[in-house]
Amino acid sequence: xxxxxxxxxxxxxxxxxxxxxxxxxxVTDSNTxxxxxxxxxxxxxxxxxxxxxxxxxxxxxxxxEPPSPVVSAMLSSDIIISVASTTLYHSNARIAACRAGARFxxxxxxxxxxxxxxxxxxxxxxxEALVKKVARRLTLARRIRVRNRAGTDLDLNVVxxxxxxxxxxxKRPGEATGVPDIEAYIAPIEGSTNGTLxxxxxTSVNGLVRQPVQIEFAHGIATRIKGxxxxxxxxxVLHDARNQAAFNVAEFGIGLNPLAxxxxxxxxxxxxxxxxxIALGDNSKLGGKNKAxxxxxxxxxxxxxxxxxxxxxxxxxxxx
Numbered sequence: 001x002x003x004x005x006x007x008x009x010x011x012x013x014x015x016x017x018x019x020x021x022x023x024x025x026x027v028t029d030s031n032t033x034x035x036x037x038x039x040x041x042x043x044x045x046x047x048x049x050x051x052x053x054x055x056x057x058x059x060x061x062x063x064x065e066p067p068s069p070v071v072s073a074m075l076s077s078d079i080i081i082s083v084a085s086t087t088l089y090h091s092n093a094r095i096a097a098c099r100a101g102a103r104f105x106x107x108x109x110x111x112x113x114x115x116x117x118x119x120x121x122x123x124x125x126x127x128e129a130l131v132k133k134v135a136r137r138l139t140l141a142r143r144i145r146v147r148n149r150a151g152t153d154l155d156l157n158v159v160x161x162x163x164x165x166x167x168x169x170x171k172r173p174g175e176a177t178g179v180p181d182i183e184a185y186i187a188p189i190e191g192s193t194n195g196t197l198x199x200x201x202x203t204s205v206n207g208l209v210r211q212p213v214q215i216e217f218a219h220g221i222a223t224r225i226k227g228x229x230x231x232x233x234x235x236x237v238l239h240d241a242r243n244q245a246a247f248n249v250a251e252f253g254i255g256l257n258p259l260a261x262x263x264x265x266x267x268x269x270x271x272x273x274x275x276x277x278i279a280l281g282d283n284s285k286l287g288g289k290n291k292a293x294x295x296x297x298x299x300x301x302x303x304x305x306x307x308x309x310x311x312x313x314x315x316x317x318x319x320x
Contacts, residue, residue, distance in 0.1 A: 150200045151214075
């Protein structure tokens with residue numbers, strides 16, 4: 001039994017809480033390693049779970065809608081696991097499927113290395129209480145200041161916004177999560193974020209960054225992006241969205257999976273303890289008001305996070 005197979009079994013048993021009486025749908029695309037979907041199918045077969053897999057053409061942007069046959073399949077499934085190369089988490093199709101009672105697990109940009117990684121074997125149950133505690137602290141906060149050694153220094157207003165918890169588990173109908181993502185997040189007030197972000201980890205459109213990307217923010221909008229090839233790729237995707245709302249700050253998140261590492265797959269990278277991330281684009285599914293056709297996560301290392309002047313995270317050390 002390979003480690004990737006064990007990771008797939010853990011995905012189904014622990015994260016999806018899959019039962020033999022349920023229908024499982026795996027959504028993938030032609031840019032995703034076919035071994036990933038096949039491995040999850042094999043794991044599902046070993047657990048006697050009825051499984052279907054559908055492969056679509058890659059979406060043009062993270063958060064873009066899947067084609068109608070995929071939407072129909074999603075609406076008739078108990079559990080959906082998306083291993084497509086771009087996220088479906090922020091799509092209207094995901095929202096509709098969850099409203100119909102599906103449990104949705106996003107593994108966007110998943111690789112065989114992620115499926116076999118230590119992050120897939122984190123104690124998701126144990127971390128749940130911690131994630132919810134951090135989410136509550138975010139809810140109570142008024143301002144967030146986040147820095148790192150590379151030069152990040154951002155100020156975010158979150159007054160009245162509610163923190164969210166990604167636990168890596170779907171226990172009830174209608175829930176959605178990322179795997180092996182474990183994080184707490186919040187949608188900053190639109191037009192409030194100012195400062196400098198240095199992306200020295202990864203992004204959901206670049207993978208690992210080869211050269212740090214610098215983004216300057218003023219009044220919640222990315223006003224300047226520079227940093228070589230990775231910056232150019234990011235800019236191209238933002239311009240391809242053909243919507244200025246794509247440049248707006250959407251989310252602030254804190255990685256809380258102690259076994260996750262930055263490897264160039266966003267679903268694990270954004271979960272790594274010691275990292276934080278800013279997202280650009282849509283946050284309408286996260287408690288915000290910004291609607292955009294794209295959602296792009298930007299991960300940076302060695303984050304120092306202050307809530308109303310009190311440090312709660314420095315490096316990999318959480319302080320309460």
